[in-house]
Amino acid sequence: MLTKRVKGVEYAIREIAAVASEVAKTGKTIYNLNIGDPVQFDFKTPEFFSSALANASKNGKNYYVDSLGVIELRKEISGLLKTRNNLNVNAEDILITSGVTEAIHFIIASLIEDNKELLIPGPSYPLYINYTNFFDGKPVEYELNEAEGWEPNIDDLRKKITDKTQAILICSPNNPTGVLYNEKKVKEIINLAGEHNLFILSDEIYDQITFDKPYVCPASLSKDVPIIGLNGFSKTHLVTGWRLGYLYYHDPNNKLEELKNGIKKLARARLSASSIAQFAAIDILKTPSDHTIQMVRKLRERRDYSYKRIRQIEGLDCVKPNGAFYIFPRLDLEGLKKWKNDKDFAIELLKETGVCTVYGSGFGDYGKGHIRLTILPNEQILEKVYNEIENFIK
Ligand SMILES: Cc1ncc(COP(=O)(O)O)c(C=O)c1O
Structure with a gap:
């Protein structure tokens, strides 16, 4: 019934969201760091x-x-x-x-x-x-x-x-x-x-x-x-x-x-x-508006915090982002041993902690061995998220 071209469509960002809905049914709090939508955080439409x-x-x-x-x-x-x-x-x-x-x-x-x-x-x-x-x-x-x-x-x-x-x-x-x-x-x-x-x-x-x-x-x-x-x-x-x-x-x-x-x-x-x-x-x-300046100011703080925390977690490392609202840490899968690949890591992280990221292989071959997180949540939430990731890896 379904065409080959539609069967071939994959979109990891939304696919992981489907796993997150299942996890949410168990009563776990989900931290949505998978979708790049600022409006769903404290960046309100003017x-x-x-x-x-x-x-x-x-x-x-x-x-x-x-x-x-x-x-x-x-x-x-x-x-x-x-x-x-x-x-x-x-x-x-x-x-x-x-x-x-x-x-x-x-x-x-x-x-x-x-x-x-x-x-x-x-x-x-x-x-x-x-x-x-x-x-x-x-x-x-x-x-x-x-x-x-x-x-x-x-x-x-x-x-x-x-x-x-x-x-x-x-x-x-x-x-x-x-x-x-x-x-x-x-x-x-x-x-x-x-x-x-x-x-x-x-x-x-x-x-x-x-x-x-x-x-x-x-x-x-x-x-x-x-x-x-x-x-x-x-x-x-x-x-x-x-x-x-x-x-x-x-x-x-x-x-x-x-x-x-x-x-x-x-x-x-x-x-x-x-x-x-x-x-x-x-x-x-x-109409002149300074909402973008305010948004960038908040995001810069969240970027700084995220970069600092991620580099302190053993098994993770990352390049400092200088734009957009994503951070793309590399997983030391050999050192960590426990996970086969980035998808395995992201899904287990989600199931165990509620932290919803996107596995890097969803961004093509060069994304393998990474996860993508958004830096959109406020610092209190980001702090919880990085604590969760840190404990999960430990
Ligand atoms: C690089 C890039 N291009 C395009 C889009 C889609 O943008 P739009 O909402 O204008 O369709 C996104 C959304 O995340 C994006 O990250």
């Missing part, structure tokens, strides 16, 4: 955003809107790209989507078939792997090198370019490592893409969440290599459930015309992204 959404509906904006997105919102985003990243992107080169998730879907659906390859970072956010497989392509992971602070390994990337490669994906700040790509490496990736006539997909959903150094937008570093940027409102605007995102084209020499037209067709076929979320987003972007 009141003004909720009013803007309610007003959009009260003011009758409850209809299908332009499939490519409400033009006023696309103009606001064009202005934002100029002020933030000094990019000149016309409103017509911006497409509004139901989250970055839909943007990834549209791009991979338009680009991948018949074993064509997409170069993605390893470890990788699972969606890139899933969609590439779903459309009969081959996700090829290039190494993010843990020993070098999870920097992309350019030699490995170069070796993996073939005549089937369609594009190179960058995700910085990165999920699951929490690390920003260094600017020099981004430039090298852009040069490599240029040499091979490839373009770059840049997942920028965490661009405003950085702790130690400012974000540098890849498109601002590229003179003529085309870059498709993916971004949205979920994380930095604290509206994960609104499902609002966008993609933009930095395409100085118009190399992406055919792809752009294909993506437009897909957008029309699904009618439109949420109308009220789009009208609310216009108000939000027009």
Whole structure:
């Protein structure tokens, strides 16, 4: 009954949640460190955003809107790209989507078939792997090198370019490592893409969440290599459930015309992204707000605390994250002996302590031997979590 392509879909982040529901039935308190949703912690959606959404509906904006997105919102985003990243992107080169998730879907659906390859970072956010497989392509992971602070390994990337490669994906700040790509490496990736006539997909959903150094937008570093940027409102605007995102084209020499037209067709076929979320987003972007600054301040403290505690636990070690809200400790499985692999560890940890993390192998081969935790809970909860992990390992 069920197609092979659907049978093949895996999403460790949600799969572990299913185990957590079973554990919760036994009465155990569950510490949800598996899903990157700040709104479920003490990062509340600013009141003004909720009013803007309610007003959009009260003011009758409850209809299908332009499939490519409400033009006023696309103009606001064009202005934002100029002020933030000094990019000149016309409103017509911006497409509004139901989250970055839909943007990834549209791009991979338009680009991948018949074993064509997409170069993605390893470890990788699972969606890139899933969609590439779903459309009969081959996700090829290039190494993010843990020993070098999870920097992309350019030699490995170069070796993996073939005549089937369609594009190179960058995700910085990165999920699951929490690390920003260094600017020099981004430039090298852009040069490599240029040499091979490839373009770059840049997942920028965490661009405003950085702790130690400012974000540098890849498109601002590229003179003529085309870059498709993916971004949205979920994380930095604290509206994960609104499902609002966008993609933009930095395409100085118009190399992406055919792809752009294909993506437009897909957008029309699904009618439109949420109308009220789009009208609310216009108000939000027009109104200054310091909620992201406050969010980053809190997260930086939680990052510092998490990094300190994890490094004190025997059998765990980790690179210090400098963006997003994840930390990706390595398990010394040989030293710990008791657990076969990261999945075994994560599931047993969950069953015994209620601490719900995601096993690293859910992020592809390079994620093996790790677990991913979010640093979203407040310090009292984080303290309990790290105590639990420490006792569990002991
Ligand atoms: C790297 C990355 N890209 C995209 C998404 C999905 O974002 P959206 O809510 O805009 O669909 C996530 C969500 O966790 C993510 O971590």
